[in-house]
Structures are given as C-alpha cells and as structure tokens.
Amino acid sequence: MREELSGKQQQIFEFLRTFLEDKDYPPSIRDIQEGCGISSTSVVDYNLRKLEEKGYIRRDREVSRGIEILGARRNRARIIEIPVLGTIAAGQPIPVPTSDRFGNDSDDTVAVTEDMIRGRPNVFALRVKGTSMIEDLIDDGDIVFLEPAQAASNGEKVAVWLKDRGEVTLKRYYHEGTRVRLQPANSTMEPIYTAPENVEIQGRFISSLRPSG
Amino acid sequence: MREELSGKQQQIFEFLRTFLEDKDYPPSIRDIQEGCGISSTSVVDYNLRKLEEKGYIRRDREVSRGIEILGARRNRARIIEIPVLGTIAAGQPIPVPTSDRFGNDSDDTVAVTEDMIRGRPNVFALRVKGTSMIEDLIDDGDIVFLEPAQAASNGEKVAVWLKDRGEVTLKRYYHEGTRVRLQPANSTMEPIYTAPENVEIQGRFISSLRPSG
DNA sequence: GCGCGCCCCGAACGAATGTTCGCCGCAAGC
C-alpha cells in the first residue's frame, strides 16, 4: 500500500485520471487549479510534489503538462489490436478468403489485452466457422489467435493450408510416417489424411476468445 | 482509406505515435522538430495542420501539447478492470471463499476489453475450479464473468449459493415444479436436486476467458 | 516567363505554463 493522500491530493489525483481519460493529454497546472477549485497554482504545484514523492505520479520538469500517472492504470495492461484476417474452417475446410495467404487488407481487428498473447509478435486472428474443434473448447463463431509457424509438433493445433483444395482449416496436427493426419476435436468427425507435401502450416494456435453475444 | 501523407507527414505521425507510446503525453512542436530533424517549428506547424485537415490528428489550440491521435489506435476500445472475487466450483461445490458473499477485499483483477461485457454494470469474475461445465466450453482454470442476478430462466448458467452447504457452484439452472435442478455440463456428472428455498442465485453467466498459459 | 500551389526556413512575438518567494492560518508539542 502506498502512502496516504490528503483530501486535496486525492481530488487532484482523481482529476488527473479523468482528465487523461478523455483528453488524452495531461492537464496543465492551471487546468488542475480550475478543475479542483483551488485558488493558487502554487497549491497545485505543492500537492503535485507530494504526489510525486509518494509515488503516485511522475513529473517531467522543464516540460509543460509533463505528468504521468504511475502504477496499474493505463500504464500496464496495454491493448493490442490483432488483425482478423478472415474466417477459418473448423469443420469442412473453406477456401482461403482473400489474397494469396490470408489477405492483409482487412480493417477488421480485435482488441485484446496484452496478456492474451504474452508478447508474441505477429499474432493474427481468424474467425472460426464450424464445430470441429468443439472438444478443444473452440466453438463456431469463436476467434482464434495464431502465431506464424512453418512446422508443428504432433498434437498441436494449427491452421493448415491444403494445397490441392486451396483451403485452410484448423485441426490438430499429427505426422504419421508418410502421411499427415489432421484430426478434428469432435468425435463425430473423421480426420483428414493427406501427403506432407500437400499441407502448408500457416500458424500455431495460441488461444481463443468467445465474443460475448 | 484516408488521404495520402507526404514523407515528412508520415514521419511526424510516426514520431507522434511512438512519443505518445512511451511518454504518455504528447510532444511539443519543438520536440517534434528535434525528433524528426526539422529545421523550423513552422514546418512542424504546417504539417501538423495538414495532418489535422486529413483527419489523422486533432489539435487543441490554445493548449500546449494539445495533440490527439485520431482513429483506431489507443483511442477507444477501453480496458475494464474486473475484480476476481474468488474461486467457484464447477464440480463439487466449494465453500464460499472469504466474507459473507464473495468477499470484496481482494485486489485481484482481470483486465478485459470493453466488448467482453458489453456495457453491463457491476460485472464480477470468478476463477473456475473443476470441469463440470466442460461441455459448455468452460474448463478448469477459466475465468467466468457474471453479472449480479437474483433470478434465472431455465437453462441459464448461474452461480448459486447452496444455503445448507454454505457453498457456491456454477451450474445450469432448471426450476422443475417443487424442486430445482442444478445441471452440470458434463455427462459424467449428476445433477444436484434441491429445494428452491435452499438456493440463492448470485450471478448470471456472461462469458468466460481462458487465460493463455 | 509568370503565377500558383506546395513545402520549407528563420526569427520574433505573445500566450500558456511551471516555479519561486514572501506571507498567513492552524494544530501539535514543548
């Protein structure tokens, strides 16, 4: 727990937060003065110093409006915008939606908090169609996050491109001797068997998200 | 697609973004000048006006550093911090963790993007223990989001408090004549039958989240 | 060539902003 704040200090801190919230830039000392009904800029300065000492904010001297709020809030837990590149079949494979791979022009994105992808770079997302991965808790309409990958270990969930069909699908991957088995996680569905040369791994499953309805 | 930017305008826009990223307050015109190796503040001003005309930024005149980046990025898609009030059994019910209801003192929170809860107020979260809801795609270790509720329709997933046992559990709710059936979503498990007076509904299921491992 | 639009330059001006300084009131401790 951090040091206690006086009433005015709490008030200023709260004002700081809300101001940042909707303006996206920090208030000047005189903004705070007006916003909190304080009669002198020096009082604001005084309490700002206190707030800084107590570790609530950081000030950048010689910079106007150089105030940052420290700790939890907007600092950590940043939002990452993940591009949703299209739809992927978990069921019957469906054609690759747009350009050569997945297409890169869509403006469709999902915002997730950083911890969903744990710092992996280049994560992308696909909308799931079908229920073939239902036993892996991936349902129709879910969004899956994938990271680019060219290879997979047995049992990993991957998005693969089936060259002969020109389609992509989400399955568990098993390399079995001279063939590849693409296994749905749905006991009512049959696996796909194909030649290794026919499959091109597009991405490795990271996590899924079920948009609330 | 928005209007094209000249090289310098792109450079400035990029600088703006990265500056915002790590400082958390916008740069002054002279910051931009230095950062982009421009020889006059008026050039910066000129291009900033262009950027504003083209809809990339918004400037607040008569405010120093009054620059906001418009569009997708950091602007909307807010983060909500949901308190995680404890653990709930999806399996054998477990004792209510802390104080009278769920306890309200924990600092544990999960950050989610706004669209997970679609503006519902007072949403809270519980960590799931057990696999009794596995067929509803809720696994052990998942986090479920609930909204406060006192009643439920048949088939809804709810967190209920079993008075006689002093325990809470997550189940599907069915009112059947003189009794209540609490149905797990796991075919290997049996429902709980009990009297309506014995159950107190604590919350209605909204969505779940599987923290990435 | 000439005008025009676009982009850049440097310097200066004035408004916005952070900081300092002397002074006051009040409560706690001696």
Next chain:
DNA sequence: GCTTGCGGCGAACATTCGTTCGGGGCGCGC
C-alpha cells in the same frame, strides 16, 4: 506563549510553446 511543520494564498518571474510573418525553392500549367 513560542516554535515547528503542514497546507494554503497571491503575485511575480522565467521558460516553454504555439503562432505568425516575410521570404525562398521547386515543379506545373498557361
């Protein structure tokens, strides 16, 4: 009563910062 520390006040003062202004270069259409 006196001192000391906290919190507040108001008025300068010194920087920081945004804006303006006269001017220049370059390419394009007439």
